[in-house]
Amino acid sequence: MLPAQQGSFRLFRFKRIDVHVHWSWFIIAMYSVSQRVPNYTTPAWAVLEYVMLFVTVTLHEFGHALACRQVGGTANQIVLWPLGGVAYVAPPQRAGATLWSIAAGPLVNVVLLPVFIGLGWACRWAGLLENNPDFVHFLRALVVMDLSLLVFNLLPIYPLDGGQILRSLLWYWCGRARSLQVATIIGLIGGVGLVALAVWDQSIWLGVIAYFLLSQSWGSFRAAGALRKLEQLPRRPEFKCPVCHALPPRGALWVCPSCKAAFDPFATAAVCPHCQHANDTTMCPNCHEARPHRSWDASIVDA
Ligand SMILES: [Zn+2]
Ligand SMILES: [Zn+2]
Numbered sequence: 001m002l003p004a005q006q007g008s009f010r011l012f013r014f015k016r017i018d019v020h021v022h023w024s025w026f027i028i029a030m031y032s033v034s035q036r037v038p039n040y041t042t043p044a045w046a047v048l049e050y051v052m053l054f055v056t057v058t059l060h061e062f063g064h065a066l067a068c069r070q071v072g073g074t075a076n077q078i079v080l081w082p083l084g085g086v087a088y089v090a091p092p093q094r095a096g097a098t099l100w101s102i103a104a105g106p107l108v109n110v111v112l113l114p115v116f117i118g119l120g121w122a123c124r125w126a127g128l129l130e131n132n133p134d135f136v137h138f139l140r141a142l143v144v145m146d147l148s149l150l151v152f153n154l155l156p157i158y159p160l161d162g163g164q165i166l167r168s169l170l171w172y173w174c175g176r177a178r179s180l181q182v183a184t185i186i187g188l189i190g191g192v193g194l195v196a197l198a199v200w201d202q203s204i205w206l207g208v209i210a211y212f213l214l215s216q217s218w219g220s221f222r223a224a225g226a227l228r229k230l231e232q233l234p235r236r237p238e239f240k241c242p243v244c245h246a247l248p249p250r251g252a253l254w255v256c257p258s259c260k261a262a263f264d265p266f267a268t269a270a271v272c273p274h275c276q277h278a279n280d281t282t283m284c285p286n287c288h289e290a291r292p293h294r295s296w297d298a299s300i301v302d303a
């Protein structure tokens with residue numbers, strides 16, 4: 001779980017997606033608004049600019065969430081916290097589904113760019129910008145903000161969108177675990193580069209972001225190692241996951257919910273050999289969906 005989920009509250013709900021805001025977001029908001037105030041003759045413009053940043057980030061996250069739903073994944077929550085937005089998406093574990101879920105976020109910024117530029121032109125054409133330097137600055141800020149979000153998110157540093165897009169592309173070529181290993185190694189190198197940049201620029205903010213990216217990359221690198229071990233285990237061809245159709249690996253990789261001992265449900269018809277507890281469902285190590293043990297029989301043909 002990311003730290004963003006703790007200490008956040010629900011702001012609104014749209015298309016069955018809850019948008020949460022972390023309490024610390026408001027402190028950052030106040031600081032950011034105060035930073036923007038000197039650019040305008042009235043503080044209201046600074047507030048409006050920050051509201052638009054909020055809207056842009058939220059739209060970006062909705063891009064991820066709705067794309068993830070489109071390919072059959074689950075996405076129910078967006079959390080806005082000081083380091084940006086996080087869409088909690090679980091796309092199906094396929095390269096194409098993951099690629100679309102990730103790419104849809106930056107694509108929102110690509111679509112917004114001509115919208116913001118066009119808005120500026122329309123306002124100029126309508127004569128709204130004459131003798132109104134605040135409005136001119138605001139419209140410029142919208143374009144710069146959208147472009148900055150786009151460029152930053154596309155850096156190939158896992159888990160930034162760019163790093164995850166790179167991972168999804170590598171997935172076609174070298175598989176789920178290997179692609180994650182390669183992308184997270186690049187992410188770790190990029191993260192170290194950001195730390196160096198933060199020291200050189202004496203930017204605490206960049207340092208915090210670099211630390212966050214490094215810790216996430218490291219966690220995912222370790223998960224990739226575990227995933228690779230799992231991929232290399234021998235399989236049981238007489239069973240298959242009713243959801244993702246992956247063959248289950250051989251070995252005591254499941255934990256009995258009753259006695260917490262490790263066992264292999266495919267060797268014992270889902271009865272725990274330690275406490276004799278009969279498990280109704282078996283979780284798929286590939287897609288993490290739990291389904292009735294009977295439905296894992298490979299001879300069952302999908303309707
Ligand atoms: Zn994104
Ligand atoms: Zn599965």
Ligand SMILES: [Zn+2]
Binds near residue numbers: 274277
């Ligand atoms: Zn047991």
